[in-house]
Structure formats: C-alpha cells, structure tokens
Amino acid sequence: MTGLTFRSATVVDADVLVEIYNHYVRTSSVTFDLDPWSTDDMAHKIEAVAELGMPFLVAELAGELVGYAYLSMWREKRAYQTTMENTLYVRNDVRGKGYGRLLLDAVVQDGVEVGVREVVAVIANTPDAVPSIRLHEKAGFVSVGAMDRVGRKFDEWIGVVMMQKSLSRD
Numbered sequence: 142m143t144g145l146t147f148r149s150a151t152v153v154d155a156d157v158l159v160e161i162y163n164h165y166v167r168t169s170s171v172t173f174d175l176d177p178w179s180t181d182d183m184a185h186k187i188e189a190v191a192e193l194g195m196p197f198l199v200a201e202l203a204g205e206l207v208g209y210a211y212l213s214m215w216r217e218k219r220a221y222q223t224t225m226e227n228t229l230y231v232r233n234d235v236r237g238k239g240y241g242r243l244l245l246d247a248v249v250q251d252g253v254e255v256g257v258r259e260v261v262a263v264i265a266n267t268p269d270a271v272p273s274i275r276l277h278e279k280a281g282f283v284s285v286g287a288m289d290r291v292g293r294k295f296d297e298w299i300g301v302v303m304m305q306k307s308l309s310r311d
C-alpha cells in the first residue's frame with residue numbers, strides 16, 4: 142500500500158506540475174527542453190491532452206501532487222493516431238518509492254481504454270535517464286532503436302533511445 146491515488150489533471154494543477162517538471166529542465170538532460178515552462182505552458186498541455194481524448198493523470202499522496210503522466214501524439218500525421226508517446230515525471234524528493242511504475246502502468250491502462258495500441262517512449266541516452274530506461278523495461282517496453290547526437294544540452298551532444306510497448310492483442 143503506497144497511499145497513492147490518481148485522478149485526471151485540471152488546469153488548476155498546472156502551477157504544481159510545472160515545479161515538478163522545471164526541476165528536471167534546469168538540472169538534467171532527461172528532457173530536451175532548455176528553458177523552464179510557465180504555468181500557462183503546462184495548462185495548455187493539460188488542455189491539449191484533454192482535447193486529444195488522452196489521459197493526463199496526476200498522482201496524489203496525502204493531498205500533495207507527487208507526479209504526473211500523460212499520453213500525447215507521437216507524430217502528427219493522422220495514420221499515427223493509435224500510437225502515443227508517454228511522458229512521466231515524479232517529484233525529485235520522492236523518487237525510488239514505486240510511484241513512477243504505478244503512474245506509468247495507470248496511464249498505459251487508461252490509454253488501452255481509449256483505443257491506444259502502441260506507446261512510444263523517447264528517452265535521453267544519458268546517465269541521468271537510466272532510471273527511466275530501467276522503469277520502461279520493467280513495465281514491458283522494449284528497445285526498438287537509438288539515435289545519436291540529436292540534441293545538445295549542457296554543452297554535450299545527446300542521443301535518444303526509442304522504446305515501445307504494444308497494447309494490441311491482434
């Protein structure tokens with residue numbers, strides 16, 4: 142029992158979620174964003190995911206938001222519409238307690254319910270993203286490729302690994 146509960150994000154959550162996210166923007170290469178998001182940026186993301194009909198979940202513990210996960214378009218062209226990219230962030234001070242795995246499983250399950258068939262994770266190929274790569278492996282994602290030197294952050298070239306989980310049964 143973790144005491145963790147999930148619910149759909151609303152724009153009111155944006156100011157807390159942006160704090161969780163901006164910690165990683167400022168300190169790590171797990172995200173390719175170079176500039177911190179504003180609260181409005183996060184609110185627009187919450188609205189865009191809702192308009193797409195995809196899940197955007199927040200995880201709450203004793204009334205505090207400790208993480209979030211959502212599914213969004215992997216590629217824009219319409220034939221990709223049953224394939225989504227997943228994003229998840231756990232607040233830095235509560236990592237390693239099992240919340241990331243619960244969040245990832247929950248958002249994938251919600252994706253199944255709205256017809257998602259493939260989930261793609263595009264993960265930085267850097268030491269600080271090792272927890273994410275291990276988490277996705279444990280959650281049933283398989284590595285399907287890698288691209289080198291596609292990003293530059295903190296004066297280093299960064300590659301990505303692509304991981305995929307198939308949700309379809311046929």
Ligand SMILES: CC(C)(COP(=O)(O)OP(=O)(O)OC[C@H]1O[C@@H](n2cnc3c(N)ncnc32)[C@H](O)[C@@H]1OP(=O)(O)O)[C@@H](O)C(=O)NCCC(=O)NCCS
Pocket residue numbers: 165171227228229230231232235236237238239240241242243262263264269270271272273275276277279
């Ligand atoms: C990746 C992240 C979401 C994992 O969340 P978490 O709550 O810390 O992870 P959990 O405690 O649920 O761990 C689940 C699994 O992830 C892996 N993992 C977690 N932390 C790890 C670490 N420091 N080193 C190696 N593997 C790790 C393990 O396989 C673990 O399973 P186990 O405990 O049974 O061995 C979290 O570290 C995070 O927010 N990181 C920064 C943002 C990020 O990388 N997001 C993903 C972008 S695609």
